[in-house]
Amino acid sequence: MSKQSICAFAPATIANLNVGFDILGMALSTVGDKVEVTFNSSSENRILEIIDGPEIPTDTSKNCCSVVIQKMQEKLGSTEGVDIRIKKGFPSGSGLGSSSASSAAAAFAFNELMGNPFSLDELVLFASEGERVACGSAHLDNVAPAILGGLVLVQNQNLIRLPIPESLFAVSFFPQVEVKTADSRNALSKEVSLEISSNQSALTASFISSLYENDLVRFSESMKDLIVEPQRKKFIPKFDEMKESAFENGALAFGISGSGPSVFAFANSKNQADKIESELKLVFIGSNIETRSFTEMVHGNAGAQLSTFS
Numbered sequence: 001m002s003k004q005s006i007c008a009f010a011p012a013t014i015a016n017l018n019v020g021f022d023i024l025g026m027a028l029s030t031v032g033d034k035v036e037v038t039f040n041s042s043s044e045n046r047i048l049e050i051i052d053g054p055e056i057p058t059d060t061s062k063n064c065c066s067v068v069i070q071k072m073q074e075k076l077g078s079t080e081g082v083d084i085r086i087k088k089g090f091p092s093g094s095g096l097g098s099s100s101a102s103s104a105a106a107a108f109a110f111n112e113l114m115g116n117p118f119s120l121d122e123l124v125l126f127a128s129e130g131e132r133v134a135c136g137s138a139h140l141d142n143v144a145p146a147i148l149g150g151l152v153l154v155q156n157q158n159l160i161r162l163p164i165p166e167s168l169f170a171v172s173f174f175p176q177v178e179v180k181t182a183d184s185r186n187a188l189s190k191e192v193s194l195e196i197s198s199n200q201s202a203l204t205a206s207f208i209s210s211l212y213e214n215d216l217v218r219f220s221e222s223m224k225d226l227i228v229e230p231q232r233k234k235f236i237p238k239f240d241e242m243k244e245s246a247f248e249n250g251a252l253a254f255g256i257s258g259s260g261p262s263v264f265a266f267a268n269s270k271n272q273a274d275k276i277e278s279e280l281k282l283v284f285i286g287s288n289i290e291t292r293s294f295t296e297m298v299h300g301n302a303g304a305q306l307s308t309f310s
C-alpha cells in the first residue's frame with residue numbers, strides 16, 4: 001500500500017431508461033458524489049464526515065459506503081480500518097442514483113487504496129451491496145454505469161457496455177419532492193401480462209438495435225415504458241404535463257429516471273435539449289415545488305474516477 005488516503009468521484013445515473021427496468025443504466029457527468037477513504041490505524045471503520053447529506057446514516061452498518069467497504073475488506077481478509085468522508089453532490093430520493101454514486105465512489109476509492117485488487121466489474125458487485133442497504137435491493141442498473149461509465153446493460157451479473165449515439169443530449173429534471181426507492185419498488189405489481197411482456201421485449205430489443213445502428217428514429221419509437229411508468233407516475237408531480245411538454249418541444253424520448261421523481265428527456269441537439277429543459281421549468285411556475293435540472297451530452301461519459309475531496 002503506497003497511499004494512505006484516496007478520494008474518488010462517481011457520477012449520477014439514469015436507470016431503467018423506459019425499456020430496461022433494473023437492467024439498463026446510463027452515466028451522467030454533471031453531478032455525482034465524492035468519497036475519501038483513509039487508513040486510520042485501527043481495526044474499525046468510521047464515518048468521519050458527510051457533507052450535504054443530512055439524511056445519510058452515520059452508523060457504519062447502515063451507511064452504503066461503509067457497508068461496501070466492509071464487504072471488500074471481508075473478501076480481502078483485511079482488518080485495517082478506514083475513515084470515510086462523503087460529499088454528496090445531489091440529494092437522496094432524487095431518482096438519479098444517489099446511493100449508487102456514493103457506493104460506487106466508495107468501492108473505487110477503497111480498491112485504489114488497497115492497490116487495485118479487484119476489477120471494475122467486481123467493484124460493481126460490491127457497490128450493489130450499498131444499494132441493498134440503502135433501498136433493500138441489490139440491483140446493478142445504477143452502480144454499473146456509476147463505475148463503468150457510459151450505457152450498461154445488466155444481464156444477471158454480466159455487464160454489457162452499449163454504444164451511445166454521439167449526437168444524443170440528455171435533460172435530467174428533478175422536481176424536488178422525495179420518492180424513496182424502496183416505496184417506489186414496493187408500489188410495483190409483481191405480475192405482468194404475457195402480451196405486455198412480449199410488447200415490452202420487442203421495444204427493448206428495438207432500442208438496443210437502434211444504438212448499434214445509430215438510428216435515432218428507431219431509438220425514439222422504441223423508448224417506451226409499458227410496465228413501470230403507468231404504475232409509478234402517480235408519485236411524480238405534473239408527470240403528464242412534463243411528458244407532453246417534452247414531446248411538444250421535440251424530445252426523442254421522455255421517462256422516469258430510476259425510481260423517480262426525476263425525469264429524463266433525450267434530444268438530438270444541445271439547442272433542442274435546452275429548449276426542453278426551459279419548457280419543463282415553466283411547467284412548475286406557480287407551484288410550490290422547486291426544480292433542479294441539467295442538460296449534457298451523454299456520449300463518452302466516464303464512470304468512477306480518482307478525485308480530490310474539495
Ligand code: HSE
Nearest residue numbers: 015022181185258259
Ligand atoms: N431500477 C431501480 C428502480 C432504480 O427502478 O427501482 C432505482 O434505484
